[in-house]
Amino acid sequence: MEMTMVQALNQALRGEMRRDDRVVLLGEDVGKIGGVFRVTQGLQAEFGGDRVIDTPLSECGIIGTSIGMAMYGLRPVPEIQFADFIYPAFDQIVNEAAKYRYRSGGEHTVPMVIRTPIGGGIRGGHYHSQSPESLFIHTAGLKVVCPSNPYDAKGLLLSAIRDPDPVIFFEPKRVYRAARMDVPEDEYVLPLGKAKVVRQGEHVTLIAWGAMLYEALAAAEEARQKGVDAEVIDLCTLWPLDIDTLVESVKRTGRVVIVHEAPKTCGFGAELVSLICEKAFLSLEAPPVRVTGWDTPFPYSLENEYLPLAHRIVPALLQTAHY
């Protein structure tokens, strides 16, 4: 059945809540209205207020209580309304959820999935547009996922809920209702830690995830008109990284361009470049290139200048290919 990412996520949650009564959803406005993006729409009506919980307006409270629920043996799926609002819960995520298994010698574990919309492109300004993924990738003990399409979103969310470790599940809000595709009604899981080659090519490896994958694909088509054939990889899971798929591709193409919305400095692209240099240095024919957001807060009016859209990716591909 053809559906949007919002519908696919909703179907994944509904299916998993029917299958496993330990799964509970909690967050701001997730119950009665089904979340500000309607991902949890209709779930409180089916599962009741005990399993789809409208919480007080406190991110540290949402994540802190989710940690306690996970320790009890539930499978909480807390929602943070926008990734921009995750910082009040940063201490709970970084110092508690991420370290609980390690610091208790594996006695206590905190399996939970923190769902949160990420990225710009909806005219949301500073506080409805951020991409803070590298803060969480940098934190040992967390897994970080960011699907780019409805099909992957469903399969990855189911894997994340069944995973024994805390997972930050970033949902690219620009894609929520923009892309439609066939998503099977039945359950299926897509393993965490696997990237996908979504377009094969021989000249340049182009790495992206989430909403920017569409820009990467558009840029690859345009570059093709100019004789440059890019191989596009969708990371799907940001951490743990599918390093093998990246290295295999870069060893063939010898060139790499990385795209992300987050600011350039200490963005995940920096880590990807380092890893590629460590593992494929002798195959490189050109310096790795990053096409990213600016090292500024996310601007409102200049959103389309800030975002690494196709018009900025194309010249990066051409320059890298002809270096």
Add this chain to the structure above:
Amino acid sequence: MMHYVPNRTVDLTQLGIERVLGPDGRADPAHDPRLDTKLVVRIYESMLRARLIDERMLGLQRQGRVGFHVGFRGEEAAVIASAAALRDTDWIFPCYRELGALLWRGFSLETYLDNMYGNADDVVHGRQMPDHYTSKKLCYASVSSPIGTQITHAVGYAWAAKLRREDVVTATFFGEGGTSSSDFHAGLNFAGVYKVPTVFLCRNNRWAISTSADKQTASESFAGKAIAYGIKGVRCDGNDALAVYRTVQEAVLRASRGEGPTMIELLTYRLGGHSTSDDPKVYRTDEEVESWQKQDPILRLRRHLELLGAWHEQDEKQLAAGVDSELKQHIEAAERKPQPELSSGFDDVYAERPWHLTEQLEAIQNGPRPKRGH
């Protein structure tokens, strides 16, 4: 238009203080929980044993044999009588000054000392500083150093139990300094809204490192804060083991009956430093400390038991000798044990070790290693 109508008028200065033991050691018959004397003796023995262990750890740290210790001298009644009032299946979400609660539940000295030395047998593999222990078996969460973070965990755990219709109460300890944290606010707020069976145990020991209690709040009392969250707040003499037991037990039973959370302010005093890294002489007077030494919870309970004829000088000596010998045995054993294996440092980050951690471990294994020790 809706108007906010307060459902009660509260004068915070009028929150009474729960107390049972008088200065002469007699129990006030109007408030005496009338516990079995055997239980009171057990509580006393546990308090004294905890004090002796605390003193020895302080000594070991001063001798450079353990790296750090966070003591609890003066707060034994607040912690141990609270633990005694909980049921074994109720969960404790500790701050870092509640070793006594874990010892009450039967945490072995051997396991504790392995943690103090961070050796190969330490349950947490030497990954944390000393005094950061855990015991799932004893329904005790893991100690972390950030302030207040455990409060929301306790609420989440009890909330989950309530959702699953299981009779579990959680108790969470924190200092009066912890009431300034955002997690305190979130925890009490969530617990109030969803009527969660959690008992909040605020050890008001007057000092958060060097910051006095009056710099944490302008409220008349810490227990008074509970009222703003729509939950019950109680003040209790935290150096009075019988009052602590009675107050905590009432709160636990109340939570268990589905009547909601309670916050208890346990009025006590931290007789020692914040930790072995602290020098309290810099920020408080000897007179202040001496005045609290007169209200030492161990002295007060001993006086009571002596009046009952249930405790004698000989019992005291015998217990001290026993603790001394078990300490000697386990300290020697813990000191002899090796450091944790290198590879253990890369375990339990995730359920399964991902490629990048395997790579990093192998690089360390194949490279130069530091000399033994620190």
